[in-house]
Amino acid sequence: MTRRMKITLGAIAAVALSTAAIASEVSPETVEFTDDGVAVSLTGVAGDPVAGAEAFKNRRLGNCLACHANADMAGELFHGNVGPELDGVADRWEEPMLRAIVVNSKHVFTDETVMPGFYSLDAGKDVAKDFVGKTILTAQQVEDVVAYLGTLKE
Amino acid sequence: MKRLLIAGVVLAATFAGAGPVLADPVDDTLEIDGTPIITRTAAPEGHPFDELYSGWLFRESETRDLSRDSFENPGMIAVEDGEALWNTVMGTEGKSCATCHEDAAVSMKGVGAKFPKWDADSQKPINVELQINKCLTEQMGAEALPFNKGGQQELTAYIKHQSLGLPVEMDLSQGDMQSWWEKGKDVYYTRTGQLNLACASCHETAMGKMIRADHLSQGQVNGFPTYRLKSGLTSLHQRFRGCIRDTRAEQPKAFSDDLMALETYVTWRGTGLSVETPSVRQ
Numbered sequence: 001m002t003r004r005m006k007i008t009l010g011a012i013a014a015v016a017l018s019t020a021a022i023a024s025e026v027s028p029e030t031v032e033f034t035d036d037g038v039a040v041s042l043t044g045v046a047g048d049p050v051a052g053a054e055a056f057k058n059r060r061l062g063n064c065l066a067c068h069a070n071a072d073m074a075g076e077l078f079h080g081n082v083g084p085e086l087d088g089v090a091d092r093w094e095e096p097m098l099r100a101i102v103v104n105s106k107h108v109f110t111d112e113t114v115m116p117g118f119y120s121l122d123a124g125k126d127v128a129k130d131f132v133g134k135t136i137l138t139a140q141q142v143e144d145v146v147a148y149l150g151t152l153k154e
Numbered sequence: 155m156k157r158l159l160i161a162g163v164v165l166a167a168t169f170a171g172a173g174p175v176l177a178d179p180v181d182d183t184l185e186i187d188g189t190p191i192i193t194r195t196a197a198p199e200g201h202p203f204d205e206l207y208s209g210w211l212f213r214e215s216e217t218r219d220l221s222r223d224s225f226e227n228p229g230m231i232a233v234e235d236g237e238a239l240w241n242t243v244m245g246t247e248g249k250s251c252a253t254c255h256e257d258a259a260v261s262m263k264g265v266g267a268k269f270p271k272w273d274a275d276s277q278k279p280i281n282v283e284l285q286i287n288k289c290l291t292e293q294m295g296a297e298a299l300p301f302n303k304g305g306q307q308e309l310t311a312y313i314k315h316q317s318l319g320l321p322v323e324m325d326l327s328q329g330d331m332q333s334w335w336e337k338g339k340d341v342y343y344t345r346t347g348q349l350n351l352a353c354a355s356c357h358e359t360a361m362g363k364m365i366r367a368d369h370l371s372q373g374q375v376n377g378f379p380t381y382r383l384k385s386g387l388t389s390l391h392q393r394f395r396g397c398i399r400d401t402r403a404e405q406p407k408a409f410s411d412d413l414m415a416l417e418t419y420v421t422w423r424g425t426g427l428s429v430e431t432p433s434v435r436q
Contacts, residue, residue: 059366066366078367082360114359116349124345124352126403131348 025139028121033107037096042103042119042139047147055141055148062118062137062145072152083115088154099146102137118142178362179211179371180218186430187224189319195426202358208427209371209435212362217383220434229311229381229432236312239305245296251309254293258316266314267322267429270418272329279334279418282310283389284409301408307389311379314431321426322376324418331418338419341412347401353420368436374424375417377433384436390417 026032026042041047055061057076064070069079070086089098100108104117117123118137137145184191193208210221224230240251240258255261266282273280273288280288283306287298299306326332345352356365357373364370378390388396391408394416399405406412 063366078364080364080366082356082363082365082370112359114351114355116351122350124347124350124401124403126346126406127348128399128402128404131402134348136348 028103028119028135031103031119033100033104034096036094037098037100037108038103039096041143042099043143045140045143047140047143047145047150049144049148049151051141052144052146052148055137055145061141064145067115070152086149086152088152090150090153095146095150098149099142102142102145102149118145179207180215182211182218184208184210184218184221184430186222186318190428191319191430192321192426192428195321198422198425201423201425203361203372206374206424206427207372208376208430208433209374210377210430210433212369212371213434213436217434217436221430227381227432227434229379229387229434232308232311232379232381232387233315233432235305236308236310236315239309240312245290245294247293247295249294251289254289258312262313262316264317264320266317266431267320268324270324270331270414270421272325272331274329277330278411279331279414281390281409281414281417282313283391286310286313302389302392307379307387310389311387311432314379314429317429318431319428321428322421322424324422324425326422334415334418335422337411338415338417341416342419345401346398347403349401351401353397353416372423373420374427375420376424376427377430377435379431380433380435382435387432 024044026040031038031042032040053073056064056070057073059066064086065073065076065079067080067082068084068086069081072087073079093101097108101115102118104120104122105115106113106117106122109115116136119135119139119142121133121135123131179194182193184193191208191210193210195206197203197206210218220226220228237258240255243250243253251258269285270279270281271285273284275288283299283301286306286309290296291298324331326335342353345355353373356370360370361372362370375390378388378393380388380393382388389408391413394413395405395408
């Protein structure tokens with residue numbers, strides 16, 4: 001086997017692996033909403049609540065604190081109140097509904113809801129070039145945030 | 155020390171829970187160098203709010219205090235620069251603004267409160283910035299000023315400042331202003347960008363709420379050009395573009411039809427509030 005062939009085969013294997021990873025991910029267009037919310041994990045990989053907490057407060061990721069107060073993050077300055085407080089949110093909603101609200105709360109509440117859909121391509125007009133066709137969070141980041149929200153019990 | 159104390163209170167409140175929850179504009183009144191400023195007034199007919207609030211009522215007390223005294227107001231430097239420009243000859247005709255308009259305190263009093271107006275020549279609304287450009291190109295033999303350059307903001311601030319305290323009062327019966335108002339209303343309620351937010355999402359639906367550290371106002375424009383403590387003198391179309399960028403949308407061009415329509419509509423939304431230029435905001 002020549003060196004070139006090895007590289008090519010290796011590259012094909014890598015592509016095949018990453019395609020497999022993407023194939024197991026639910027795309028934003030095919031997320032299935034039921035009365036209970038979104039029952040199926042978007043990735044099949046369990047969410048990491050620590051990574052979820054980071055995505056929750058990071059202004060470039062979820063920036064959830066911009067609108068939601070969260071006593072679990074009392075060390076962070078400036079919690080917004082455009083949306084409801086999230087203390088004990090896991091007592092109020094089951095995981096599928098939490099996932100549905102993060103993915104696209106307009107499917108859960110109303111079209112008038114201010115909250116953006118974090119895993120939705122149903123965006124506003126004139127999306128900036130850098131964001132066209134992209135979701136605010138990746139599928140795994142949504143799972144991570146949902147896992148973190150699941151820890152917010154009173 | 156006052157600042158430290160306030161910071162301490164904020165910290166204490168934050169650690170105690172979710173921080174201070176402000177829901178309403180403050181109960182305070184504004185006088186600038188003895189001129190009473192209307193910061194609350196009844197909304198005009200057909201307005202979504204019953205009462206209009208100047209953005210001044212949503213700012214911290216230290217920021218509010220900077221507006222009260224023109225010596226403390228950092229935006230007044232721009233007004234002084236604008237005054238110098240007013241008296242500067244520009245263009246091939248050897249004219250300054252003052253050549254025709256003389257004392258701005260007399261000739262420009264009330265003018266800023268009535269823009270945007272209908273411009274029969276372009277068959278569009280015209281704002282103070284574009285009116286300055288019209289004078290420059292048609293009367294003075296000068297080039298039009300590019301957006302936010304060449305003293306455009308300063309001259310605009312100087313002209314609007316001559317109407318300090320006078321209520322915003324547009325005439326929508328001129329020309330086709332009403333249809334531009336309608337178009338501006340569409341722009342106001344249209345969600346843009348990846349974050350899928352309209353002007354109304356923050357400044358109507360969530361007015362009075364906190365978005366992180368920012369107390370959401372009604373988005374009134376009676377104080378523009380405004381002095382923002384984080385970015386200095388800021389023109390209205392610069393602010394429009396900044397807000398729209400923050401929704402992760404492409405920014406419309408300054409003075410584009412969409413933004414001229416939006417200026418027409420949001421200026422109307424502040425009918426009856428005093429001109430506050432240059433207001434001080436965060």
